[in-house]
Amino acid sequence: MSSLTPQSIRPVDEPFEKVSRRTVAGYGFGDFGFNLYATGLNLYLLYYYTDVLGIDPAVAGLIFMIPVIWDGISDPLMGWIATRTRTRLGKFRPYILFGSPFVGLSFVGMFAAPVWFPDQVVVASLISHLLFRTMYTVASVPYSSLAAAITYDSRERGTMAAVRIMSAMAGGVVTAATMLELASYFGDGNFREGFVMAGLLYALIATVVMAVVFFTTTEKPIAATQVQLTAAQTLAFVKSNTAFWVLCAASFVGIIGSTMGGKALVYYISYYAGHPEAVSTILPLGILGACAGIPLWTLIARKLSKRAVWIMGGGGAAIGNGVILALEVTDVATLSALAIFSGVCGGSIAVMFWSMLPDTVEFGELRSGVRDDGILFGLCQFISKAGSGLGVGMIGLLLSFIGYSANEVQSEEALQGIRMAAFLIPAVCSLGSIAIITLYPLNELTHRRIVRALLWRRRRARS
Helix, strand or coil: CCCCCHHHCCCCCCCCCCCCHHHHHHHHHHHHHHHHHHHHHHHHHHHHHHHHCCCCHHHHHHHHHHHHHHHHHHHHHHHHHHHCCCCCCCCCHHHHHHHHHHHHHHHHHHHHHHHHCHHHHHHHHHHHHHHHHHHHHHHHHHHHHHHHHHCCCHHHHHHHHHHHHHHHHHHHHHHHHHHHHHHHHHHCCCHHHHHHHHHHHHHHHHHHHHHHHHHHCCCCHHHHCCCCCCHHHHHHHHHCCHHHHHHHHHHHHHHHHHHHHHHHHHHHHHHHCCCHHHHHHHHHHHHHHHHHHHHHHHHHHHHCCHHHHHHHHHHHHHHHHHHHHHHCCCCHHHHHHHHHHHHHHHHHHHHHHHHHHHHHHHHHHHHHCCCCHHHHHHHHHHHHHHHHHHHHHHHHHHHHHCCCCCCCCCCHHHHHHHHHHHHHHHHHHHHHHHHHHCCCCCCHHHHHHHHHHHHHHHHHHHC
């Protein structure tokens, strides 16, 4: 392990170059496409399984949870493969371009397979779900890893993350607002067929978006070093990276809460509040709130720190959920206003996470002496999916436990269970996430020192 520390760094005049607006916009736009898929899966696939296909909620939850086991293998493996890829186009960008059509086809297949195999709905749903997650991994892990290969400047990464998350939110708004409507329109009331056609439209759009990412970005030569790492070196890089593990732990707890809250909110609006027609209105407002707050949080992070913004936003989200829980809000106007507020607060964590994650690559390199950025992003994506999958699975099991019955009047026990899942659990998880992120060891100054130390080390190794 290197004896260098951020405090023992010898000054090196190395400019932290600006990333062009074309690259920032092109890279960030990619998450618009990825979030068409992610939001479609996270907001509506459980509903599709339970209310359209008629799958038992507990079984539907397991269909979400089982692929998480596979993600534990496929995500880190894809990061390991991408880091070791050597092409004239780079090591990450080719997977984004050539993998995107397969992501689109598998997304459509998630909705189509149960229709094609009506006698094996559960099996078809599980296999198609596994296939989609695999194809999504092939393109999304390299996409996330690309951020650390475009620039080493923490501020520029913050700007890229802000644009990325705003694009992701835009994709989320589009999906939240239109997927049910498109499914109804394309299927003429037949949601089984309608969801397939809506999925096909999203797949075509997302494939074009990922091509834009490829043609507007480049990878830094230093990040594409020809050194082949051993398994022991990669393990040392990951094991010693405490900044990465703190960040992922905080994110994992937060994702469980936000996933359970997001899934339960659909049922809360439909059954507890009694406004099923407002689902497509209220859900996008939360995402719009997050999108609107991102520029503000990015500026605050430059004045304070990324960690401080995470704490502020998480605290606000906990307060927003607590207010709705305490007041038992049911009217559309108040739910809409609180959805916007919670979105503004929650958006801070999303943008800070993707801004902080690339910085942990250099932290790990300083401590271990090697760099394996792909493996970190692969592990991170698995942890994110694990939190999301666990959250969805827990909602499915909870709905079954409280006696939820699709498209029927719910019992008082079921209604109160939905209410707790929609607001109490997310509030508790937000507070847990805040407690963990206080242990995060990096800020902008420390990261700049680390980068300069690494540049000095590389110069010394070449001399």
